[in-house]
Amino acid sequence: MARLADGIALAIDFGTSNTAAAFRDRNGLVQEVRLSTAGSLMPSGVFYRGAQLLVGRTALQAAFTAPEAFEPSPKRRLSDREIFLAGDMIEVTDLVAAVFGEVLDRAIHVMGSEPDSVVVTHPEQWSAPLQHLLAESAIAGGVSASRLRLVSEAQAAAWFYANSAPDMDVGARLTVFDFGGGTCDVAVLERQPDRSFLVVANDGLNGLGGQDLDARIQSWVRQQLSASDPGLLAEVNNPSAIGTRLTLNDRIRDAKEALSEATSASVVVAAGSYNHVLQLTRGEFDELISADIARAVDLTKRVMADADRRRPSTQTPRIYLTGGSSHIPLVHARLAELGPLGVLGDPKTVVVEGALYTPREAPASPPAPPSPPPPGWPTAAPVPASGPAAAQTPLRRPPAPLAVTGGPPAGSRPPEYVALAPSPEQGPAAGGRGKVRKRWVIAGGGVIGAAIVTVTVLVATGAFNEHKPSVPPSLSPDKLSSLLLSTSEINSVMQTSHLVLKSTNNSLSSAGTVLSDDSCRGLIYAGELKVYSGSGYTAADDQILETPTTNASDHYFVEQTAVSYPTADAAHNFFNTSSDAWKSCAGKSLTATNPRTRDQFTWMIQNFHTQDTTLQVLTQQVGESWACQHALRAVSNVIVDVQACSHSVSNQADEIAGKMVANATSAMTTKSG
Amino acid sequence: MAESSPAAVPSGLDRRFEIAVDGLIGAYDLSANAAVQTHIAQVLARVGVERVVVQSGVPFDPSLCEAVSTVVTEDPARFQHVVEMVRPGWRQTDAVLRSPQVSVWVAAPADSDSAGARVNGGD
Numbered sequence: 001m002a003r004l005a006d007g008i009a010l011a012i013d014f015g016t017s018n019t020a021a022a023f024r025d026r027n028g029l030v031q032e033v034r035l036s037t038a039g040s041l042m043p044s045g046v047f048y049r050g051a052q053l054l055v056g057r058t059a060l061q062a063a064f065t066a067p068e069a070f071e072p073s074p075k076r077r078l079s080d081r082e083i084f085l086a087g088d089m090i091e092v093t094d095l096v097a098a099v100f101g102e103v104l105d106r107a108i109h110v111m112g113s114e115p116d117s118v119v120v121t122h123p124e125q126w127s128a129p130l131q132h133l134l135a136e137s138a139i140a141g142g143v144s145a146s147r148l149r150l151v152s153e154a155q156a157a158a159w160f161y162a163n164s165a166p167d168m169d170v171g172a173r174l175t176v177f178d179f180g181g182g183t184c185d186v187a188v189l190e191r192q193p194d195r196s197f198l199v200v201a202n203d204g205l206n207g208l209g210g211q212d213l214d215a216r217i218q219s220w221v222r223q224q225l226s227a228s229d230p231g232l233l234a235e236v237n238n239p240s241a242i243g244t245r246l247t248l249n250d251r252i253r254d255a256k257e258a259l260s261e262a263t264s265a266s267v268v269v270a271a272g273s274y275n276h277v278l279q280l281t282r283g284e285f286d287e288l289i290s291a292d293i294a295r296a297v298d299l300t301k302r303v304m305a306d307a308d309r310r311r312p313s314t315q316t317p318r319i320y321l322t323g324g325s326s327h328i329p330l331v332h333a334r335l336a337e338l339g340p341l342g343v344l345g346d347p348k349t350v351v352v353e354g355a356l357y358t359p360r361e362a363p364a365s366p367p368a369p370p371s372p373p374p375p376g377w378p379t380a381a382p383v384p385a386s387g388p389a390a391a392q393t394p395l396r397r398p399p400a401p402l403a404v405t406g407g408p409p410a411g412s413r414p415p416e417y418v419a420l421a422p423s424p425e426q427g428p429a430a431g432g433r434g435k436v437r438k439r440w441v442i443a444g445g446g447v448i449g450a451a452i453v454t455v456t457v458l459v460a461t462g463a464f465n466e467h468k469p470s471v472p473p474s475l476s477p478d479k480l481s482s483l484l485l486s487t488s489e490i491n492s493v494m495q496t497s498h499l500v501l502k503s504t505n506n507s508l509s510s511a512g513t514v515l516s517d518d519s520c521r522g523l524i525y526a527g528e529l530k531v532y533s534g535s536g537y538t539a540a541d542d543q544i545l546e547t548p549t550t551n552a553s554d555h556y557f558v559e560q561t562a563v564s565y566p567t568a569d570a571a572h573n574f575f576n577t578s579s580d581a582w583k584s585c586a587g588k589s590l591t592a593t594n595p596r597t598r599d600q601f602t603w604m605i606q607n608f609h610t611q612d613t614t615l616q617v618l619t620q621q622v623g624e625s626w627a628c629q630h631a632l633r634a635v636s637n638v639i640v641d642v643q644a645c646s647h648s649v650s651n652q653a654d655e656i657a658g659k660m661v662a663n664a665t666s667a668m669t670t671k672s673g
Numbered sequence: 674m675a676e677s678s679p680a681a682v683p684s685g686l687d688r689r690f691e692i693a694v695d696g697l698i699g700a701y702d703l704s705a706n707a708a709v710q711t712h713i714a715q716v717l718a719r720v721g722v723e724r725v726v727v728q729s730g731v732p733f734d735p736s737l738c739e740a741v742s743t744v745v746t747e748d749p750a751r752f753q754h755v756v757e758m759v760r761p762g763w764r765q766t767d768a769v770l771r772s773p774q775v776s777v778w779v780a781a782p783a784d785s786d787s788a789g790a791r792v793n794g795g796d
Contacts, residue, residue, distance in 0.1 A: 036769075037767060037769040038771075054735060057769075057772075058735045059735070060739070061735040061736070061740060063740070064739075064740040064742065064777070065733065065743055242742045242776070243702070243759045243760045243774070246702075246741060246760060246774060247699070247702040251699065251703075254695070254699065268703055270703045272705055512782070
């Protein structure tokens with residue numbers, strides 16, 4: 001079904017971990033664009049270095065020098081609008097734009113000219129505002145607004161398969177199962193009379209992918225060594241044995257890939273003169289990953305049942321597998337219980353190549369319902385002119401209608417993006433994609449700005465409340481510190497007397513680790529700056545207490561944090577976001593890497609529990625008795641965030657959180673008119 | 674930065690060739706024996722895969738090498754310079770199979786005391 005092209009078409013699949021691109025030339029031939037010297041894919045991460053944004057492999061290679069300046073998955077952060085990187089508030093669209101700019105540069109180099117059309121893919125479940133931010137980023141990255149359209153990843157995959165099986169009947173269904181490095185997405189699609197596909201149902205799990213499976217093997221290796229060769233394990237854990245641990249990670253990935261074809265694989269662990277060969281059988285591997293795969297299969301079942309409920313159908317749709325982790329035999333075996341399977345093409349490029357087959361004429365997805373801009377959405381402001389002022393002012397573009405494949409709903413105006421004047425750094429026309437975008441470098445100005453806005457909001461709220469009989473009690477930010485428990489109270493709860501105050505700050509803290517799944521950062525750490533940034537908080541108080549000796553059995557660690565928001569709604573929004581994130585992380589294992597020593601700690605996430613305005617979870621360090629309870633509570637306009645760790649922790653974090661909530665309640669005053 | 678000049682690149686590089694090259698690089702990494710490593714590097718060079726090394730003390734360039742560790746220094750002249758190479762890189766003409774992996778000198782973070790406990794978390 002390869003169509004003769006009316007020009008050069010470029011497709012960009014901006015992924016959670018990696019980005020892919022492909023183009024169709026004037027003869028209709030589809031080719032992938034090699035996006036890095038290492039291969040066809042480019043890491044999606046961005047590193048913020050002074051006035052520069054480093055992208056792709058270069059960003060990844062710089063990440064360990066300053067983890068706080070690196071965002072591994074800008075795609076996941078797009079909904080946050082702004083995030084903290086290395087102490088500066090950065091617009092996420094700028095990060096995404098930098099990725100698009102690099103992709104476009106490389107594509108033009110390969111294609112020999114500018115593309116006549118550009119199609120960009122997005123997750124099926126993304127809302128219209130999120131799609132809009134993606135389009136805005138692509139345009140800021142240099143994609144011509146008039147040539148840009150968006151299509152969902154599931155649609156793109158469906159068109160890839162339809163292109164390979166052109167005889168699909170009208171009404172026929174297929175399920176797309178996309179299992180990548182860090183996410184799992186499922187969609188059920190139905191062929192329409194105009195040959196397009198209707199998305200009947202879809203859903204996804206953030207933070208379930210190949211990285212989690214690697215972490216399972218990593219835990220298994222450490223458990224095996226702990227039992228059979230503790231001397232070697234000590235060598236592996238030696239802080240200076242960085243190369244040893246890097247090589248072990250490589251061997252673990254090798255073993256995982258080998259187990260897709262073989263019934264057993266060796267994991268060779270070597271450190272200095274020590275070495276040990278571990279045999280991992282397919283059966284053992286299946287057992288290690290069974291909980292992860294069960295979550296992916298449950299997701300698939302749920303989406304397929306949802307599709308049947310929405311549009312009853314008698315046929316069992318074929319399940320097409322895509323994504324780098326979809327070739328694992330257990331995935332095939334478990335999904336085969338749900339329906340016939342289909343695997344076509346390179347799983348890494350199915351989406352981006354499929355995007356090139358989506359027709360411009362037919363709707364590729366149901367038209368997005370018109371939705372009002374979210375709070376804080378940029379209003380229709382004039383496009384900034386180039387010049388010194390524009391160079392320091394974030395570009396604000398009017399919200400354009402979503403350009404889905406095939407155009408807008410009948411009767412509405414055609415999609416149209418406002419063309420941007422290049423900023424001074426970006427240069428003219430074809431050179432309009434500035435890889436270095438200095439205009440947003442505000443070096444701390446963002447924080448000052450946020451404080452001013454907060455004061456304004458509080459004043460405005462106060463004025464409004466004069467005419468109200470009463471408002472819910474709320475806590476003034478200057479009373480936050482009164483919520484924190486004293487050192488003796490903490491010692492009492494933890495049933496020790498050795499905890500001492502290690503730090504106290506009127507700000508949030510940064511763990512400084514690199515996590516195998518950053519979407520679980522808020523579950524792993526309390527009071528983490530990166531988690532709260534962009535949530536609109538107004539003030540924070542944070543204390544860390546720890547026993548002086550950290551390598552004995554009476555090692556205890558507690559972090560207590562109180563965070564205030566302008567309103568109770570804002571605090572509860574943060575609570576709900578955290579609840580969703582924690583829920584999707586529950587049951588997983590996660591690896592935290594110390595960027596300085598390269599030490600790795602693997603955590604099993606257990607006992608997730610949520611009720612009303614309380615979250616609790618237990619993280620157990622694999623192979624150790626060391627564990628942490630993390631509790632988070634919302635009370636009016638305040639979030640209380642506590643982590644308690646010891647070799648015998650149970651419910652202490654929640655107990656501390658409960659006492660902090662009691663302190664908050666007594667400190668609050670009810671305003672009345 | 675290249676240790677030797679590129680050898681002839683075999684045409685028709687396929688998946689099996691990639692697996693064999695990956696396997697030899699893995700064997701190089703696992704070996705603590707310099708003689709074995711030299712032999713593997715020589716075999717790889719014959720099929721066009723060359724070892725890339727970085728000297729200590731040169732400025733860290735993330736487009737050429739990967740930081741896998743940092744070492745804190747108070748000497749600003751050393752900031753963002755290579756402490757030492759942890760593992761060599763490998764490339765085949767202009768295709769980078771792996772960048773050299775290095776440790777890098779950095780400035781102490783402002784909150785290093787409190788972050789230290791949280792970095793490790795356990796004991």
